[in-house]
Amino acid sequence: MITSERKMKNKLSLFAALLSLITFSFCSSSKKVSSTTSNEPAVMPSFTYEKDVAPMMLASCSPCHFPETGKKKLLDTYDATVNNIDDILIRVQLPIENDEYMPFKSKKPAFTDRQIAVLKKWQSEKMPR
Numbered sequence: 001m002i003t004s005e006r007k008m009k010n011k012l013s014l015f016a017a018l019l020s021l022i023t024f025s026f027c028s029s030s031k032k033v034s035s036t037t038s039n040e041p042a043v044m045p046s047f048t049y050e051k052d053v054a055p056m057m058l059a060s061c062s063p064c065h066f067p068e069t070g071k072k073k074l075l076d077t078y079d080a081t082v083n084n085i086d087d088i089l090i091r092v093q094l095p096i097e098n099d100e101y102m103p104f105k106s107k108k109p110a111f112t113d114r115q116i117a118v119l120k121k122w123q124s125e126k127m128p129r
């Protein structure tokens with residue numbers, strides 16, 4: 001009788017130990033996961049004109065630099081963007097009150113810091129289509 005009771009107790013404490021081990025490892029591993037996913041990756045991925053650059057140019061630089069109503073220098077194609085990339089990067093990083101700041105008079109959404117970083121990275125990788 002006494003030995004079987006003891007066996008039962010042993011089983012129970014083994015079970016409790018296992019349970020706390022599982023709980024502990026689950027908690028510590030989920031902590032690890034959340035701390036790595038909450039930050040932006042340290043290395044930026046690569047960008048292309050079609051997928052990344054063209055949509056942001058359209059959103060911030062149309063209609064003024066796009067055909068339909070564009071009266072200014074056209075910036076609606078890959079070639080035009082590549083040929084003007086230095087000027088584009090200078091203008092979008094000017095102080096907002098500067099007369100040469102683009103988008104002109106803030107009539108369209110300004111490029112975010114991230115969008116400017118995307119443009120710079122794209123330029124540094126020889127501007128893939």
Ligand code: HEC
Pocket residue numbers: 057060061062063064065072073075084087088091092099100102103104107108111
């Ligand atoms: C609301 C209309 C408008 C929007 C939107 C706009 N621009 Fe302009 N842009 C102008 C005007 C007007 C000029 C001419 C005045 C000047 O040179 O400062 C100009 C001139 C420029 C020039 C110089 C062109 C040349 O002939 O040398 C560049 C480069 C330029 N814009 C880039 C951009 C970029 C990049 C965007 C989007 C982030 C943008 N613009 C958005 C109106 C606009």
